[in-house]
Structures are given as structure tokens and as C-alpha cells.
Amino acid sequence: MLDFDAINADKILTRYDIKMESSEKPETIAARILPKDPALKKVAEDVMNLKGKLIEDDVKAALKSNAPEIVIQDGLLKGMDVVSELYGRGIYYLPHVMVAADAFDKGMKLAEGAMSTEKKTKGTAVMHAAEGDPHDIGKNIAAVLLKSNGYKVIDLGRDVLVDTVVDSVLKNKPNFVTGTALMTTTMSAFPRITAKLAENDVHLPFIGAGGAVNREFVESFDMGVYAVAAKDGPHLAAKIVDGWSWHRLREKWDDIIAGKI
Template sequence: MIDIDPSGILVRYNVKMEKEMTPEEAAEELYPKDSTIYPVAKAIFEGEEDDVVEGLQKAIDSGKDPISLINDSLMVGMGVVSKLYDDGVIFLPNVMMSADAMLEGIEFLKKKAGKAPEVKGKIVCHVAEGDVHDIGKNIVAALLRANGYDVVDLGRDVPVDEVISAVEKESPLMLTGTALMTTTMYAFKEINDKLLEKGYRIPFACGGGAVNQDFVSQYELGVYGEEASDAPKMADFVKAHGDNIVKLREKFHKH
């Protein structure tokens, strides 16, 4: 019988790393080395709101500008969270806690600066008419806010015409919709058609358990987001490249 060492067989490249490295250790490798920024980034990852505020105060005391700290420390911490979430090292509850801690930090810095940071743009979010499941939408809204967007959150079970009115009133960069019940997903097609009728070419990012890429691709403005974390990435793409639905689909749809 041939003597084979099983330890070298069928080991996915990152399984060893997962076993040897806790999420905290993985985060430690990604934190910035700057001693004033490090504690803030770490507190964001840990979802510790008080520690975020304390770290920000120390950074301000050392001469940092409050508004610049949004990008230079809070966004850096959230970047660590997003990376580890994308890699499957941490999960949605962690992301939500971090997003809350980050929003607390933004509020603190706004008060310190006496002015609001520059907002990247406005986004309207809603849950499809007839659907009361709003956890997905809440995560999308939190991540968009954490990434510097002004979110108009219409809530859950939102009538189609209310969504159209909000788009007309707010002129957002992008519209998002989530649906968990298959009976409600057809509201998205109705929203798409009414927006086109009124001459709007706004990207309509759709997600949630009830929809998939094939369904969302059937309507002209639809862009499918598999993960809540796709929403801020899509918004950044729209901000950088305009509302080109074809380009958005090329970037975010699986081919």
C-alpha cells in the first residue's frame, strides 16, 4: 500500500488560513498602521460605538480635521469590514453592527465640524408592495449611508405609485428594491414600466430572495444585486460612469 499523507490533499487554498486565523486576526492584518486611525478602524470592525467616538476625539485632539476623518478613518474601518464580508470571514450581523458604529461616528464628526460632509448623492430604497420583510432593505440602506449616500428610505410594502412619486420628487442617482415573497416581485416590472413611460432612465437595483438575475434582466432599467454589499458599489459605479444600465449589468451580472 502506498503511504500517502492526507494532509496535503483536497485542501482548498484558504481553508488552512481560515482555521489558523480568526476574524479578529484577519482584520488586524488590514488595519491602517497610523496610530491615530488604527483605534477608530478597529472600533468600527468591533461595532463599538463608544470606542469609535473616543478614537475620533483623540484624532481631533491630535490636529485632524473632523470632516476629513470620515474618509480617512471611518471609511477605512468600513473597508476592512467590507473586505472580510466579501471574503466570507464575517457575516451580515457583524456588518450591521459596524455600519451602525460608523453612522454614530459620522454624526459625532458632523457635530464637531458644525457642518455636514459632502454627500455623494441621493438614493431611494424600498421593499416591494405587498412585502413586509425589510431586513435586506435595512442592510442596503445602512451600507449606502455608511458609504456617504443620502438615503430616502420609503420602508416596506410600498405602493408602486409612491415609489414613482419619490423618484420624481428626489431625482436620485439610483433606486433600490428588495422582495422576499415571489408574489410581490412583479411590482418591480410595474415600477420599471411607469418610470420609462415618464422618461426616467434611472438604474433600478433589485435584490432579495424572490428575484434572480434572469427575472431582473427582463426589464429595461433592472440591475440585479446578489448581495446587499453590491448596493454601494453600484452607486459608486453610477456616480463615476453615469446611469448606463448596460455597463452596470456588464460589471455586476454573472455571465
């Protein structure tokens, strides 16, 4: 018979992966990621520390000395980057992430409202987060950047059925479609969408992005063009409205993403 009192559970019930990953303290992780500018740092800290009540005032303050795009990229997004790291290391749990995402959304709404809207529409994008996928933070940022660069965005939201995306493309005839997938279980929706579009004789660039996918996957199906970050959207969109096919976008992808062409 085992003597349970003699067993030290601490030595057994350890998630070694998390223990190892968590050797870096939260403060060190934050210091590595947080911006230097004090106003932007406050915004990032509000997201990181789940301060939904403070974020609106702090975003307004940051907007006084920074462009809305900077408040998003170097403030709100940096806070979310810290949250992602803390979650990945088992320091934050899902409820923390949900509250942080709420604070992030509040800040985004304010920053988006402060952006100048260009009168002339350069082109139209249909955007969505993949069927079964509730992760829409990256898509929302990409949508804001496209809108602020003069594109009309038809945002279908998150967890969007493959058929809803296809119907919207057939109805709205956009210049390009975008999909975001953060889960390995949802990324297969991308090639299902492009296959259905091809059946309807529609051939347009499908910008695929999100933590679950990489360039290799997105280029494994026709029409797929990979985007790493939200800021890549306007670069790719500019080429698309200039008439570049998805084949050509793939060929020149490195130069486009590097901002060389």
C-alpha cells in the same frame, strides 16, 4: 436500546460547514482586513469589538488626519467587513451584529457631519432598501457618498413598500432610483418597482445593489443598472445627469465602474 452515555455528542453535533470555515482564527481574519493606519485601525476595531462608547472619540481623532470618506471606507466599513466575516463563519451571532451596526451608525453620523456640502445640486436620487429588508448599512454609505458628491438624496429608509418607492418617484421626479437588497426574499421588489414605473410611463435608471443581487439579476429587468460598491454611485450618477439612458449605462458598465470613462 442505545447506550447514550457511550455516544460522544461532539462527533455528531458539529456544523461541519462552520467548523471548516472557522479554521481561520478571528485575529487572522481581522489582520487580513483591518487597515494599517493606526487611527483608522482604531475606528475599525471599535466596530469589530462592539465598542459603541469609544467610537465617537476615535472617529473624531481619525478625522483630524483623514478625509471623512476615508474614515468611512477604510475605517468604519473595514470594521463591518470583519463583523460580516465573523457572522458568516458562525463566530459572531445576530446580537453581536446589531451592536456592531449601532457603533457603525454612530461613527457614520459623525463622519457624514464632517463632509463638505456642495452648494449646487447636480441631480436627485430616490434611495431605499427593499420591501421586507432591514439591511441598510450599504445604502446609507452610498447615500453619504452621493450627497458628498453634490447629489440631493431622498432617502426613504429601509423595508420600503414597492408602492412607496413608486409614489416618491412620481412625486419627486428624480434623475434615478436606487434599491438595496441583502436578502434573496426581498430582491424581487426591484422588478416590481420598475414594472410599476413603466406602467406610469416613467423610464429612468434603477441602480440595484446589495449582497443578494448580482449584475445578471439586475440586468434581467428593464431600467436595472447594477452597482457593486457604494463608490460606484457617483460614477454612475455623473453619467445619468449627463443624459445617459439605462441601456447605454449597461453597455459601457465595465468602463464606468473601472473609472475609465
